[in-house]
Amino acid sequence: MIRFENVTKFYARTPRPALDDVSIEIGRGEFVFLVGASGSGKTSCISLVQREERPSAGKVFVAGRDLSSMSAWKVPEHRRKLGVVFQDFRLLPDKTVYENVAFALQVIGKKRHTIRLAVPEVLEMVGLAGKEKRRPHELSGGEQQRVAIARAYVNRPPILLADEPTGNLDPTTSLGIMRLLDQINLTGTTVVMATHDEEIVNQWRKRVIELDEGVVVRDQPEGIYDSSRPARGELTVSEA
Ligand SMILES: Nc1ncnc2c1ncn2[C@@H]1O[C@H](COP(=O)(O)OP(=O)(O)OP(=O)(O)O)[C@@H](O)[C@H]1O
Incomplete structure (x- = not known):
């Protein structure tokens, strides 16, 4: 449903890439937590799927379509396949x-x-x-x-992207929002949720993809998240 092939993303005037050779595959109907410290590249992944940004290298495919070769007039149609939820509600x-x-x-x-x-x-x-x-x-x-x-x-939409949807909410309210996203996922919608919320990740035990400075350092089914643990160098990427 969503595939990143060796995606690197540089923003203008930044010395290091926001994403560095990221390869991820997310299947139809999956629920994925995208975790990592602030600045690790979670929002960049979401922007690439929306085609708000384009990769500096590599390819992003959504529902079989290569977003880099998609003409501008096709982008609105592409975005109709996506529902997007943000931390600040908008x-x-x-x-x-x-x-x-x-x-x-x-x-x-x-x-x-x-x-x-x-x-x-x-x-x-x-x-x-x-x-x-x-x-x-x-x-x-x-x-x-x-x-x-x-x-x-x-x-x-077949895909729901949620960028820190519980970031402004207390734990009990967050739980209600998470239940709702889970319910939406159960209807067959692919859900990708970027989050720092350890409690939610550890309680729901779904696939966890962890980014550290733009690099995927962990991809684990039924994963957990411990933000106090240094990610890079200590963990290996498993074949999930
Ligand atoms: N439009 C931009 N221009 C320049 N640099 C950017 C831009 N957007 C993101 N970055 C940089 O890219 C890196 C990754 O940022 P990104 O927002 O993807 O991380 P994040 O994991 O979503 O962080 P947060 O949890 O704080 O939202 C950071 O170093 C950030 O400063």
Whole structure:
């Protein structure tokens, strides 16, 4: 579903690469935690999958398509295969919960009757039925993240990318968000979650890919994460 082939990413005016010869393969329906210290390259991986960035060397494939040879006009279609969730929710502050989610369908030209059916269904799924008319500032952080997940998932993309989705939330609220992402994964959606959240990673025991200074230092099924342990040089990449 997602394949990185020897991907190196340099940003302008930086001495070392953000990603250094990264090769990863993530299959359809997998749930993967992408872990590593701040600056290790997690967000860069997510940006490459979205084709917000392009590799300096190597290739990124998503759903069989080589993103480097994809023409610009095909990029919006590519992005429709992805739902994306961020640490800071990124909701439209003047729109209601319903409108925030509906907007994601309006911009891709979905018909009104489709929107009227899909939005309540996804809001029910994320546990926000009854809160359709609230604006983001009238919701808790956890509820705002649920709106963001509803917006990312309403078009049922085959891939959901989540960049530190629990980064602004307390542990109990984080657990609820993680349960929701797990539930989405159980519908067959591939989920890639970048996180520092040791508690979540260690509790859920899913595949863990660890980055350290842009290098994959660990790829482990049912892995754990200990951020206090120096990653590079102490661990080897297993054939997962
Ligand atoms: N647009 C950019 N321009 C220049 N350097 C960048 C850019 N984006 C990221 N970097 C650098 O690339 C490296 C990897 O950053 P990245 O954001 O991918 O890491 P991360 O693991 O997601 O970190 P965090 O957990 O803090 O979000 C860092 O050294 C960062 O400073």
